[in-house]
Amino acid sequence: MATFDVYNPNNGPEGSREDMLAVQEKYGFMPNIYGVFAESPAVIKAYLALTNLLNSGSFSPAEQQLMLLTVSALNGCEYCVAAHTMVGKMSHLDDAIIEAVRNGLPIPDARMAALHHFTRQLVEKRGWLDESEVDNFIAAGFSKAQVFEVALANSIKTLSNYINHMADTPLDEAMEPFAWKKDQAKVA
DSSP: OOOOOOOOTTTSOHHHHHHHHHHHHHHSSOOHHHHHHTTSHHHHHHHHHHHHHHHTSSSOHHHHHHHHHHHHHHTTOHHHHHHHHHHHHHTTOOHHHHHHHHHTOOOSSHHHHHHHHHHHHHHHTTTOOOHHHHHHHHHTTOOHHHHHHHHHHHHHHHHHHHHHHHHTOOOOGGGGGGOOOGGGOOOO
């Protein structure tokens, strides 16, 4: 199988360098996932644009991280589960919720449990949700716009999860304390 490079702003493809520099400035280092995405300028630009759109939506940073963590765990993406565990903590996503998603346990907050459940159903059913699932999500206090924003979060993570599977993206040192192994976890 082909091996994929993890680029940095100095050696990345010309069309990706400006985005890589912006990522490095934002995080203070170049996360490996962006170094892999840089192989295709279109991919790094798409990922950044979709992420910015999700950030401008109606979900709080903690709710965004819950969705991204849920999709990543369901897709078995070890890199993204570690990344969204770290960023989830930085976004004030409750540790008990993070551990619940990582270990297949019930989520101890009703609103977050509803968001996790809906996100899971969307992924597992590939968007073919029953009317009642959408109605229950809205009845839990979410909006119709947020139904679609869950699909946006799923799109972002499907892109990164699949690329990480193919590229076997190495975990960054900063994320090592949050490492997760799909074979050792029961995903809720």
